[in-house]
Amino acid sequence: MSNFVQDSVHGYIKLNESETRVVDTEVFQRLRRIEQLGLTSLVYPSANHTRFQHSLGVLHTAGRFADSLGVDKHVKQELRMAGLLHDIGHGPFSHASEKVAEKHGIHHEDLSCKKVDKLEDILDVSADRVKKIIRGELEIGKVVAGDIDADRMDYLQRDSHFTGVNYGNIDVDTIIRIAEIDSRRIVFDYKGVQALESLLTARLHMIKSVYFHETCRIAEKMLERALDEFCKQKSVENMMRLDDYEAHSQLKNYEDENGLYSRLAKRDLFKAALKKETQQIEQDKFEALSGKSEREIEEVIASKAGINERDVLVDIPTPKERERLDVRVKKDGEVRKLDEISSIASSVLETEKNLLDLGVYCPEDNVDKVKPAAKTFLNTL
Amino acid sequence: MSNFVQDSVHGYIKLNESETRVVDTEVFQRLRRIEQLGLTSLVYPSANHTRFQHSLGVLHTAGRFADSLGVDKHVKQELRMAGLLHDIGHGPFSHASEKVAEKHGIHHEDLSCKKVDKLEDILDVSADRVKKIIRGELEIGKVVAGDIDADRMDYLQRDSHFTGVNYGNIDVDTIIRIAEIDSRRIVFDYKGVQALESLLTARLHMIKSVYFHETCRIAEKMLERALDEFCKQKSVENMMRLDDYEAHSQLKNYEDENGLYSRLAKRDLFKAALKKETQQIEQDKFEALSGKSEREIEEVIASKAGINERDVLVDIPTPKERERLDVRVKKDGEVRKLDEISSIASSVLETEKNLLDLGVYCPEDNVDKVKPAAKTFLNTL
Amino acid sequence: MSNFVQDSVHGYIKLNESETRVVDTEVFQRLRRIEQLGLTSLVYPSANHTRFQHSLGVLHTAGRFADSLGVDKHVKQELRMAGLLHDIGHGPFSHASEKVAEKHGIHHEDLSCKKVDKLEDILDVSADRVKKIIRGELEIGKVVAGDIDADRMDYLQRDSHFTGVNYGNIDVDTIIRIAEIDSRRIVFDYKGVQALESLLTARLHMIKSVYFHETCRIAEKMLERALDEFCKQKSVENMMRLDDYEAHSQLKNYEDENGLYSRLAKRDLFKAALKKETQQIEQDKFEALSGKSEREIEEVIASKAGINERDVLVDIPTPKERERLDVRVKKDGEVRKLDEISSIASSVLETEKNLLDLGVYCPEDNVDKVKPAAKTFLNTL
């Protein structure tokens, strides 16, 4: 017996019996209480959408993707299930807890995989295959976890629909339609290359407007620090078990020393005392910076500014090496990498290298003190 | 200095300085954690939108409405502020706590008004006027609280956008454009009467598909009972102070005797053992029913079924008397009530009389016992 | 080899080889030059959509409908082809020429059927079955030509998208999902009855706002008269062969005596000297009216007004008898007519009885003369 769920992005999403059983577990229902974009709703107040919706959306999109590739029914089912479960290990507020956990060597994919194991009995596909897909160990798994995948297609559309920032309107129909299997690899027909290019530019615009929005970064940084403190008292494992609702109540009661979470709950945010584009920082300074921990830097700046070190937060970008896109395009019978033949793709890659700015944040009434201190610090590196 | 907030329904919403100050208070920020439709997201998983967004939307729509009426700047500002604040008194999960509080004689408008008083110092308009508008004591206040008002226009669009049920797509531009003041009353030009009619049918379809969706009713009923129990221990006032996040944590820990809230948190819902359309119940039976409390009826049915009375919930509709719509339409210079001249309006009114069904709900494995017991009970009334 | 066409309402529409061949014929390509709503773009300037698009949309929707019913592949193909071809017989400006032709006993369905015969060789289904579906002679044909059909679903969405009047936003996904075959008849599951009801109210709102918009009626009436004159000279058959582009050029050159078409081409429209709601006309007067031809009435009024009879146009509604809706709904295993169990459906039916007003139209500078003449005429009937 199948089941239909109505979604404001995709319309009806059909679930089979096993998928329905998975959705009905407590561990999956928990995702209803984890917002997809953490505290982004402090900036875009309509963005209250959850990992629960997103997971259903990825299942749905993965299934359509699989249909277009013409894989067999069983593989399609593995991909749908992996789409459904790929985020089940997320901690509270999505990425903020993920970052904190990663510092302690805990990855949300691993937590997801542990939870998949516990659901093994009710899955209609192999738990091992699902885990391999989630971990990115299968070529076909790129349907769910690749550079052009169901995950990304769902979140761009969904984040766009819910934030109200319309840059995420991508052309999913075309992307899926031009996908095929060629020599056991996923390739896209060059005829629809604009659809791929437009996904890349859409994502770039969403990163700049939403994911790396200055105020969102500040809230995120405050939250990371609050969660970090919480972990010291309660353990990372305990934190990752919480949902947003429970985390809210516990963080509010626990009251970290500098009250960062209480500030967040009433949207009393730090301000940027300094912002500097990464590419404007000289190479040697950047290396000097990277040699220090954020806490060390905060201490130095706070001491220069003559304020409590708790009142300074720094945001040091770790520029990712330019990676090639793992997307293959077929043109006149020949298969090549997307960024080799698309100048749009290669310039998006280039631009993405330096999107994050270096930031120094503090309470509004300390800005006047922190600003010069931060500048001096940077100059004397 | 004004401030812009991006909303996925209305685009940019502009806030003036006083409005920004109000939004930045802790009491208003709390609305970020109260979902507009309570547990409706258990049925429509994209419906996680909040009273916070809705309140901004009502402010915005009230302002546009006021512009079209041509009221003076100060009155417009009162209407915007009342729109912003009209729901500030809401308890957790919106309507469920409202219903429980009302049984104890506490109305959310009164709570809103109390909170308005506390904000008096930062308002750029008279708190008294705002309260009068919220209480529906001013003719011009119908912009915010009438039969065709900013509140309703915002929630129909918003609930539609977020549930994905597209029946709420109303024609706000026309409705607002045809509104004018005539002899100190709000009237609408007959030329755009379809826009009014379509709002009425849109609302009717949303009621049937969303607000009175059977599964939503069951969840709502379970939640009401859980909150009711909670109030007995902790007081209504304490309950109304909570937001959804806090209520979730407290209800989960407090664990009501029959575990209704824990069930809700994992979406383990009661099922309908019996549904009966109100109009199919004979008049005398209906009166007999209305003479009893829900608890009494539950006891009788549970006892007949041989199960614990905690495992039966009844939903007895209280049919509202057919009211006239308080909407005036101007046709050929003459002002008349909308439902006098629009056959669509009058038939919508007629249909709305009996939308709620009588329902008897219980855990799935008790349905076989409760069904005959409930039928017998109804027959022997 | 299949073919994809991008449509702004449905996204990609897939055509098989036979369908592609049909679309590529000159007779089908002609539909690109016939606007779906005739002169409605004089009122809603974005409404330039064509019978060509609509026909593709009906094919697509009919296919989805067929899938949901679970009919066999061949029947599905017949329904798609009938959807594609159902309007191929349309004359210029869609309904205006249809009306004129009907007076001469020529129906566009018959013209469509004749054209279907000529395409027989390239069809992958039986031309006879396609014609039967178009003529409404098959129960399964209600997918294309019934009270809830692919034709109506496409045009409501399309007319809404292109006029910008958002009342036509119907819930096609649900309507199609709840359709099934029961004892060889199409029935809809009661669980989704709101989707049916909302289609009915959507259509009602579209009729009032668009199809029977006063200015559209006037333009339509002027065009009918111009086409009527044209036919007298050139024959109905010749007229029906034209597309909008050719009709425009011929009508402009031909120049009817009162220059009605030239007026239309520069949007110099008649005005309403009198409008009267049908239900406000006494029964006996209505019968007296129905006994006369429009031309006779025009002559009388023109003569009373002392102007040329060519400068008066009357629009006499022919109220349709209230018909039962031919839509079956299945509730608790029992099949009943939709308007028996849905109060919304029955009241929509009731309202639709009298949507058209009686109108008397003339050039703007004759209104003052025609108005009293028309009133007198009506009173002395």
Place this chain on the structure above:
Amino acid sequence: MSNFVQDSVHGYIKLNESETRVVDTEVFQRLRRIEQLGLTSLVYPSANHTRFQHSLGVLHTAGRFADSLGVDKHVKQELRMAGLLHDIGHGPFSHASEKVAEKHGIHHEDLSCKKVDKLEDILDVSADRVKKIIRGELEIGKVVAGDIDADRMDYLQRDSHFTGVNYGNIDVDTIIRIAEIDSRRIVFDYKGVQALESLLTARLHMIKSVYFHETCRIAEKMLERALDEFCKQKSVENMMRLDDYEAHSQLKNYEDENGLYSRLAKRDLFKAALKKETQQIEQDKFEALSGKSEREIEEVIASKAGINERDVLVDIPTPKERERLDVRVKKDGEVRKLDEISSIASSVLETEKNLLDLGVYCPEDNVDKVKPAAKTFLNTL
């Protein structure tokens, strides 16, 4: 007395008295019969939108833009009027006739200006100022005719809405909101730079998917040739006076020698025998190509292929020199060119240099002959 027109892109568009009078002229009503994208509807069948709608949309957007800049009422009115009239000189099928006329030294802006002169009496602003704006001679005129202007904002949204290709979804609200006047120049606040960047990428995607779509290019080329022949017989002036409807009828009757227009009317299109990306052609060959006329090249290829020269069409791109964008952005008080500070903007500019391919087109059954002939020709240049 103002007037409201409903548009499917912008909702209500309000026209003042003078604007209404302009719209009601025969010369403006003619734009109802000129499709915005010429024969693009042969590829995207929903794209039947007209210059009429677009002109209203530019008026509306120019007005909003002017409001945001804070210019005075009279200047705003000039900008609205120029927006309304900027395309009034367009010939049939928009760009195809424009290209043909340009070869004869006739520019549609000049024709527009001539028509503006004739409307002088009914304008509420100076005809001279309107003409200067249309000709791009005023800095403030960049609101209507610049690199980020009302024209482009309207057509991107409109072409997207009507083709169904969703890449044109730009963020007009933000673009307009961040515009201001600084030292008598239009500048945009850097805070919203993503909105500008996203307009540039949106346009790039639309160019690739729609404006330079291969099949559209072929149809366009066929149409240009048919119009060119027509002009030889009837004069350019006569051609430019036609609308699409008249041009259709005349071209069909006139029957150019190779029947190109008749082919278009039944969508019997040439195919590409050869396509070559401009950047893959060696510089010297490109120069050799540019030295010849299209007709010369066609003759050579046709002769090599042994077919009639009328059956070959070549499409030789004329690569535009990379221009700087004329868009100013204000960041930290300093005004700079957009493409200096935005890597996205500069890479879009770079990509736009070589979007057009060299193409050789012929009837489908000649492709086998023309392909080798065209290759040989290119090689022996």
